[in-house]
Amino acid sequence: MIKLYTNRELLIPENRRQVHPLLFDLHYYENAHKSVSKHYELVNEPEMADAFIFPVDAFSIGVKNYVNDFRDLYVKAFSYGKKLMLYTGGDYGTTSNNDQIITWRNAGFKSTNDHQTIVIPSFINDPLQGDDLNLKIIDYQDKPQISFTGFANSSLKEFLRVTLSTFKANLN
Numbered sequence: 001m002i003k004l005y006t007n008r009e010l011l012i013p014e015n016r017r018q019v020h021p022l023l024f025d026l027h028y029y030e031n032a033h034k035s036v037s038k039h040y041e042l043v044n045e046p047e048m049a050d051a052f053i054f055p056v057d058a059f060s061i062g063v064k065n066y067v068n069d070f071r072d073l074y075v076k077a078f079s080y081g082k083k084l085m086l087y088t089g090g091d092y093g094t095t096s097n098n099d100q101i102i103t104w105r106n107a108g109f110k111s112t113n114d115h116q117t118i119v120i121p122s123f124i125n126d127p128l129q130g131d132d133l134n135l136k137i138i139d140y141q142d143k144p145q146i147s148f149t150g151f152a153n154s155s156l157k158e159f160l161r162v163t164l165s166t167f168k169a170n171l172n
Contacts, residue, residue: 002040004085005049007073010056010066018056018064020087020104021123051085051102052077058088074100083116111172 004022011019011027025032026042043049054061054073061070077084078100085102088094093105095117103117113119 001038003043003048003050004040004053005043005046005051005082006053006055007069008042008055010069015056015060015064018060018089020053020055020057020085021120022085022104023053023055024123046076046080046082049080049082051083052080053085054087056087057090058086058094059090109169111169 004026006023011023016024016028019028022036022040023042025036026040046052052073054070056064056066061067074084083102084100085104086096088103088105090106093103093107095103095105095108095113097114099116101116103114104120105113105117106120106122108117108119
């Protein structure tokens with residue numbers, strides 16, 4: 001069993017949407033898969049922990065003014081000789097490139113992620129398990145319909161940024 005220590009003061013209802021995915025299952029989610037509690041446990045004593053985990057995503061550190069909370073947990077993890085796990089979600093996640101930090105993120109180029117970056121899928125509830133399922137079957141068509149779900153911005157500045165970024169990545 002992997003024992004994790006975190007700042008529980010930040011595990012409040014307002015942070016539910018920004019919480020580290022592992023802590024979501026351990027702290028908030030009432031119907032978590034049984035394997036989560038079989039393999040992971042939150043501990044109250046930092047010396048008992050195998051690793052430390054910052055409770056909310058990296059973006060929230062600045063937005064919600066958790067800079068001191070992050071620094072305190074980082075220093076505490078370092079003093080116990082433990083790694084600090086940090087979640088950086090969304091399309092614009094970052095990698096810390098700090099040997100003390102293990103980054104969990106939803107995306108990223110292999111070339112820019114360090115050896116301590118774990119790329120994870122986006123976690124959602126299975127819509128097919130809901131009781132109020134209204135499944136609509138779409139008739140087959142000879143000509144397929146293709147859709148796009150993701151980032152789209154028509155500004156010239158964004159177009160140039162993406163084009164230059166792609167060009168640089170291709171040169172590498």
